[in-house]
Amino acid sequence: MNYYERHLGDYARDTAHLSILEHGVYTLLLDRYYATEAPIPADQAHRLCRARSPDEREAVDAVLAEFFVLGDDGWHSARCDDEIAKFRDAAPANAARRENARDRQRRARERRAELFTELRRHGEVPAYDTPTAELVTLLSRVTGRDVTQPVTGDVTAIHTPDPIPQGERDTRATALAIALRQRGVMVSGTSIPVLEAAEAGVTPEEVIEQSKAHPGKHATYWLKAAITEHAQRVAFEAAPTPLARAGPAAAPVSRTAQAIANLDRVTTDAAGNPIFTAPELADGRDRRRPETPALPRA
Missing domain, CATH: 1.10.10 (Arc Repressor Mutant, subunit A)
Structure with missing residues (x-):
């Protein structure tokens, strides 16, 4: 106990x-x-x-x-023996509650990864710490549909991770704990935040990066931020790339560029007077431009 x-x-x-x-x-x-x-x-x-x-x-x-x-x-001690017996009886239920909590957190991370992926597909890149409710609202607005339920099935399938073997998870957790100790935080590889980060695939480098970005925060904040940013990075890498365009669109010609082109078509006589060779420039005006109505006289 x-x-x-x-x-x-x-x-x-x-x-x-x-x-x-x-x-x-x-x-x-x-x-x-x-x-x-x-x-x-x-x-x-x-x-x-x-x-x-x-x-x-x-x-x-x-x-x-x-x-x-x-x-x-x-x-x-009779009191101690009674308390220990109660603790042992409740141990399976407590373990089940902890497992349910981990499962809820895992589903929440997957849900956020789905939302980030779908938003990127629509050109929206929210901050990594945007609350899930705001992500849902933003996605509903850009898609014009209710996304309170899980988003498209193919995106969900992309981000459903295979279960990590316990041995591999424990190895990752140990590496994360060592990285945190190097940052001056004494933490065990068996602590729940470290295990959750290891299960999410967070690397020691990502945790150290968060500790440097948020030096005034505690280790749990670094781990949660690393989990969120890791999920966001995975979602970005898994998002489909946009189709290549058929070709660059022709840029519109400005009036200034058109005027310069017209000047290149003007020649002069021996006296230096301009000779307009293009029919639309015969009187010195570009007749392709609409006539400006004259203002009424007072």
Whole structure:
């Protein structure tokens, strides 16, 4: 057990008469009992409590005699045994809840990857940390249809990852934990955020990149940001490329360019007067342009 409930009112009522030394002994014994889920070995009680002096040994003996019962396998506590039994009974349900939570997070990541892919296909590139609700709203607006349900089946199929073997996931998690330690964060490869990042395929380089981009954030933020950006990168790489155009469209000719071309067609006589050879320029005006109506006189 990594934790246990400590009801302050009950503890204060049952231990109000203990000395400060005996309080410390009782706490050490409880921590040991729950951590090992086993009774206190009778021949190790003093050593487990770091009792060296006669007063310390006497405090250990007093606490054991009052709150524990000596059995064949060590000193027992009825309250501790009950709590450990409840913990073990609830362990399968707790494991199922954790697995369900991981599955929900996995589906949420896949959903976001689908949304990013579909938006890119329509020319929209939202920020990696855009909330999912905003992605849904944006996609509904650009497609003109309701996308509250999962998007197209082919996109879903692209981004449904094959299950990662546990051994490979644990190897990735260890590499991520080492990368975080290099950034000054003491974290275990068995922590849930690290395992989720490893399962999502995040690399140590991506986590380090997030730590440098967000130095004031905690490690969990770096891992979640790396998961989102990794999913976005995968979605971008898997998105189909646009079809090549048949050819470049002819650029429209500006009026200035047309005027320069007309000037090239003008010749001059011996006196330097212009000679308009093109019929539309015979009187010095380009008759292909619409006539501007004259303003009425006052």
